[in-house]
Amino acid sequence: MRNSSLRTMFRSPLxxxxxxxxxxxxxxxxxxxxxxxxxxxxxxxxEFSARAVEKLFSSERAMKSLFNSFLLAISLAVTVNVxxxxxxxxxxxxxxxxxxxxxxxxxxxxIYGGIVLAAGYNFIYGxxxxxTNAVRNVWPEVDPNWFSGFFAVLLVMTFATTxxxxxxxxxxxxxxxxxxxxxxxxxGASTWKILWKIVLPALRxxxxxxxxxxxxxxxxxxxxxxxxxxxDFQTIAPMIVTFSKSASSRxxxxxxxxxxxxxxxxxxxxxxxxxxxxVYFSVAKVATPLKKQRIQNRAANVVVHVVAYLLFIVYxxxxxxxxxxxxxxxxxxxxxxxxxxxxxLDNYATVFGSPAVLRPFIVSIVYSALAALIVVGGLLFVAxxxxxxxxxxxxxxxxxxxxxxxxxxxxxxxxxxxxxxxxNPLIGGQVLTGTTVLLLVAYIIVKIPFTLRLLKAAFASIxxxxxxxxxxxxxxxxxxxxxxxFPLVIPTAAAITALNFNSLLDDYDAAVFxxxxxxxxxxxxxxxxxxxxxxxxxxxxTFVYTVLLMIIMGLTMYLVYGRSxxxxxxxxxxxxxxxxxxxDPAAAAAVANTK
Amino acid sequence: MxxxxxxxxxxxxxxxxxxxxxxxxxxAGSSGGESGGSGxxxxxxxVYTNSNSDGRGEWITAQAEEAGLDIEIVGLGGADxxxxxxxxxxxxxxxxVFGLNNMYFETLKAxxxxxxxxxxxxxxxxxxxxxxxxxxxxxxxxxxxxxVYDTNKISESDAPSDTSDLWNDSKxxxxxxxxxxxxxxxxxxxxxxxxxxxxDEDGDLGVSDKGWEEVEKYFAHGSPAVEGTDxxxxxxxxxxxxxxxxxxxxxxxxxxxxxxxxxxxxxVGVPYVTEQISVIAGTSxxxxxxxxxxxxxxxxxxxxxxxxFSAYPVNEEARAQALPEVIELIDSLDKQDIDYNLVRENxxxxxxxxxxxxxx
Numbered sequence: 014m015r016n017s018s019l020r021t022m023f024r025s026p027l028x029x030x031x032x033x034x035x036x037x038x039x040x041x042x043x044x045x046x047x048x049x050x051x052x053x054x055x056x057x058x059x060e061f062s063a064r065a066v067e068k069l070f071s072s073e074r075a076m077k078s079l080f081n082s083f084l085l086a087i088s089l090a091v092t093v094n095v096x097x098x099x100x101x102x103x104x105x106x107x108x109x110x111x112x113x114x115x116x117x118x119x120x121x122x123x124i125y126g127g128i129v130l131a132a133g134y135n136f137i138y139g140x141x142x143x144x145t146n147a148v149r150n151v152w153p154e155v156d157p158n159w160f161s162g163f164f165a166v167l168l169v170m171t172f173a174t175t176x177x178x179x180x181x182x183x184x185x186x187x188x189x190x191x192x193x194x195x196x197x198x199x200x201g202a203s204t205w206k207i208l209w210k211i212v213l214p215a216l217r218x219x220x221x222x223x224x225x226x227x228x229x230x231x232x233x234x235x236x237x238x239x240x241x242x243x244x245d246f247q248t249i250a251p252m253i254v255t256f257s258k259s260a261s262s263r264x265x266x267x268x269x270x271x272x273x274x275x276x277x278x279x280x281x282x283x284x285x286x287x288x289x290x291x292v293y294f295s296v297a298k299v300a301t302p303l304k305k306q307r308i309q310n311r312a313a314n315v316v317v318h319v320v321a322y323l324l325f326i327v328y329x330x331x332x333x334x335x336x337x338x339x340x341x342x343x344x345x346x347x348x349x350x351x352x353x354x355x356x357x358l359d360n361y362a363t364v365f366g367s368p369a370v371l372r373p374f375i376v377s378i379v380y381s382a383l384a385a386l387i388v389v390g391g392l393l394f395v396a397x398x399x400x401x402x403x404x405x406x407x408x409x410x411x412x413x414x415x416x417x418x419x420x421x422x423x424x425x426x427x428x429x430x431x432x433x434x435x436x437n438p439l440i441g442g443q444v445l446t447g448t449t450v451l452l453l454v455a456y457i458i459v460k461i462p463f464t465l466r467l468l469k470a471a472f473a474s475i476x477x478x479x480x481x482x483x484x485x486x487x488x489x490x491x492x493x494x495x496x497x498x499f500p501l502v503i504p505t506a507a508a509i510t511a512l513n514f515n516s517l518l519d520d521y522d523a524a525v526f527x528x529x530x531x532x533x534x535x536x537x538x539x540x541x542x543x544x545x546x547x548x549x550x551x552x553x554x555t556f557v558y559t560v561l562l563m564i565i566m567g568l569t570m571y572l573v574y575g576r577s578x579x580x581x582x583x584x585x586x587x588x589x590x591x592x593x594x595x596x597d598p599a600a601a602a603a604v605a606n607t608k
Numbered sequence: 609m610x611x612x613x614x615x616x617x618x619x620x621x622x623x624x625x626x627x628x629x630x631x632x633x634x635x636a637g638s639s640g641g642e643s644g645g646s647g648x649x650x651x652x653x654x655v656y657t658n659s660n661s662d663g664r665g666e667w668i669t670a671q672a673e674e675a676g677l678d679i680e681i682v683g684l685g686g687a688d689x690x691x692x693x694x695x696x697x698x699x700x701x702x703x704x705v706f707g708l709n710n711m712y713f714e715t716l717k718a719x720x721x722x723x724x725x726x727x728x729x730x731x732x733x734x735x736x737x738x739x740x741x742x743x744x745x746x747x748x749x750x751x752x753x754x755x756v757y758d759t760n761k762i763s764e765s766d767a768p769s770d771t772s773d774l775w776n777d778s779k780x781x782x783x784x785x786x787x788x789x790x791x792x793x794x795x796x797x798x799x800x801x802x803x804x805x806x807x808d809e810d811g812d813l814g815v816s817d818k819g820w821e822e823v824e825k826y827f828a829h830g831s832p833a834v835e836g837t838d839x840x841x842x843x844x845x846x847x848x849x850x851x852x853x854x855x856x857x858x859x860x861x862x863x864x865x866x867x868x869x870x871x872x873x874x875x876v877g878v879p880y881v882t883e884q885i886s887v888i889a890g891t892s893x894x895x896x897x898x899x900x901x902x903x904x905x906x907x908x909x910x911x912x913x914x915x916x917f918s919a920y921p922v923n924e925e926a927r928a929q930a931l932p933e934v935i936e937l938i939d940s941l942d943k944q945d946i947d948y949n950l951v952r953e954n955x956x957x958x959x960x961x962x963x964x965x966x967x968x
Binding site: 072074141259435526529533537 | 652654660661665666680682683684685687688691692694695696698699700701702788789790791832834835836837838841845864865956957959960963964965967968
């Protein structure tokens with residue numbers, strides 16, 4: 014890259030401002046607190062202790078769990094890509110009957126996850142699940158515990174983590190220059206060859222980005238292995254949680270987390286290198302929206318349809334069950350004997366009967382929205398600088414921004430409490446512990462790596478020529494950014510904002526140490542209402558909260574996707590993806606040109 | 609069209625967000641910011657507890673309000689709460705903490721996160737249940753950690769007389785639930801109850817080899833608890849026969865599942881937990897924190913609390929108001945002799961060793 018030299022970078026005042034703010038943020042909130050914590054963890058009494066390393070490596074259980082986590086992460090990186098790319102293609106690329114319905118089914122993973130998702134699968138395929146029962150009625154010799162262990166965890170997590178593909182790969186696909194596809198077809202290329210040689214290569218930056226995310230999700234898998242892993246397949250995350258809660262074992266938690274984090278960073282570095290070796294400008298310079306492709310081979314067409322609908326069933330059933338179960342008496346759900354008389358509104362009455370039930374929702378919505386907007390808004394500039402100027406300074410900054418991936422949220426939260434409990438010159442002598450600000454800071458921090466990866470991938474697909482054109486025509490850098498670059502990444506940015514918002518809504522790990530007593534967030538409220546020694550309806554209450562969360566998250570996704578999708582369709586009168594138009598590069602280029 | 613739509617959405621979100629932010633920072637200014645240093649003795653009293661579930665938190669807040677006390681309950685799980693108080697000790701957010709067991713209160717005391725205060729009702733409780741040496745924390749209610757089964761399925765004569773039979777008799781192999789979430793309070797107490805029977809200064813971490821063997825067998829022959837599935841649901845569908853539970857949870861489950869709970873009463877007794885109360889060190893509301901403790905621990909309030917939540921108060925005058933079945937159960941179970949100070953010093957290392965070597 015010619016313009017990657019440090020000198021060019023420091024010439025732009027906008028870049029300078031971004032870098033200064035970034036440096037301050039990294040030093041204050043990423044480096045200072047965490048180094049503080051790690052030093053006190055690994056250097057108790059001022060001397061380095063190798064205790065953690067010895068303990069871990071001599072523990073057979075820790076090694077096995079660690080191995081399982083890596084096995085899961087690597088397997089997921091493959092399976093999620095296969096399933097994820099398939100569902101993106103059948104909903105956005107190929108002509109499939111009922112593709113919008115399919116999209117809704119596949120999109121259910123956007124709005125729920127964690128324990129509820131694992132439980133949903135368990136109610137279907139588990140030992141007391143209805144599929145297991147049905148199969149055993151026909152073939153009694155089938156093992157009732159068939160759905161457990163590595164295979165079950167992999168299956169559940171594969172279907173649970175295609176969210177990123179659904180959102181980001183779809184939006185990248187929509188940006189492909191359709192004329193290249195048409196040209197290839199005119200030259201006689203087959204459907205398969207076009208897919209393999211033109212479409213997939215153009216998607217590579219985004220595939221790399223979501224693969225890293227998937228790998229990380231696999232390494233950090235917590236609830237799915239706990240619920241359906243059985244004795245044979247336990248992962249390392251539960252051990253990290255236990256150890257991070259004990260002051261004297263915290264070094265073990267930190268070490269384990271660092272091992273997982275470093276593995277992710279190494280993968281990231283490899284991907285960065287591969288990405289650097291290619292150019293992936295895929296934005297069409299002339300707006301020819303992608304047209305859905307027919308699958309020419311009849312047999313292949315039938316197979317793709319069948320698989321698409323089978324997947325739809327797999328995706329949609331757990332959600333329907335959870336909605337159903339939220340209306341069922343919890344004893345009936347757990348003992349597996351649901352009759353008509355088990356249906357009740359009691360679960361909803363319990364949730365809405367408690368005083369001030371709405372307050373935690375509002376608190377969490379405000380926190381999540383602020384954090385999601387701030388992190389995306391800030392990183393829009395940062396991601397562009399890092400993506401455009403490739404030099405040692407930006408590389409170091411990029412890796413530093415991934416610190417939140419290396420440490421578990423619990424440790425990040427503890428580090429913040431302990432660092433900002435006294436006036437700190439880095440933040441103008443303020444004390445943050447015990448204020449409402451600290452939780453917001455934590456939310457922003459934990460969402461940085463995810464946001465950065467995806468924004469960077471989004472910027473990577475924009476050709477420099479657009480920005481150059483604007484500059485040559487005399488546009489200032491901020492103007493160029495606002496009117497040329499920003500509109501091009503806004504679909505991705507909006508999707509990231511929505512996802513960040515959704516994932517923060519029911520956060521518990523950060524809130525537990527940081528929330529202000531008068532502003533109780535939702536995760537804490539849910540936990541409180543599902544705990545208790547005489548509280549037997551905990552699972553049902555979790556289901557009710559999940560249904561309520563699904564409604565909020567569904568609305569968020571509708572705001573980002575649904576509404577704009579509607580207007581586009583009306584205007585264009587044909588079924589193109591909303592992203593394709595939201596991201597109208599010709600218009601953006603035109604703006605640049607008129608200036 | 610399209611662009612304007614998105615922009616207006618984004619604008620709306622920002623506006624709503626910034627309204628929220630001003631609300632938040634106003635809150636921070638009035639309560640967090642100022643009480644940050646010291647001196648703010650007005651405003652709501654922040655009460656930290658892990659004992660707010662099943663409607664307890666709402667009940668206490670309402671009763672306190674009647675008594676003229678303005679409190680806000682912050683409810684978190686035991687381990688999380690103790691960690692939070694220790695992390696905040698240079699700039700405490702809470703004013704009073706109650707509900708944690710002796711083990712956690714010993715930690716808070718060792719970290720100097722609580723200060724001693726002798727409540728008005730000190731003479732009505734058994735000092736031995738609290739902190740007889742320094743009076744840093746004071747006992748409220750007691751619970752037994754018991755091994756239960758359903759007498760509809762297993763008669764009392766068939767049930768083992770000692771909990772260790774469960775893992776030493778192959779008859780019960782895989783038929784009892786073990787909780788492997790060792791970050792939580794109850795599993796830690798079970799572990800402490802096992803290991804303190806085999807203390808040996810020369811053994812690893814102060815426990816004899818026999819003790820560690822017992823732990824190994826306990827986990828090896830048990831059926832790990834299933835996240836999100838209640839013990840009694842598992843008993844009802846015949847996955848397991850035995851499991852461990854704090855005594856206060858029995859009545860509600862018998863009513864819900866139609867079980868008739870039997871309890872194994874080993875000779876050494878069962879672990880008891882005593883929930884304690886104390887003032888958080890460095891609070892700016894010392895006077896009102898003390899006032900709350902005097903009120904909440906009084907025989908009258910504890911008696912009402914016991915009636916409402918089937919608790920077993922330590923306060924002898926309040927005990928008269930506890931439910932008869934609760935008194936009967938507690939009287940039938942000997943208290944295992946556990947030195948909680950010793951447990952506090954060792955539990956982290958014990959948990960670590962168990963987690964690394966013995967969990968399934």
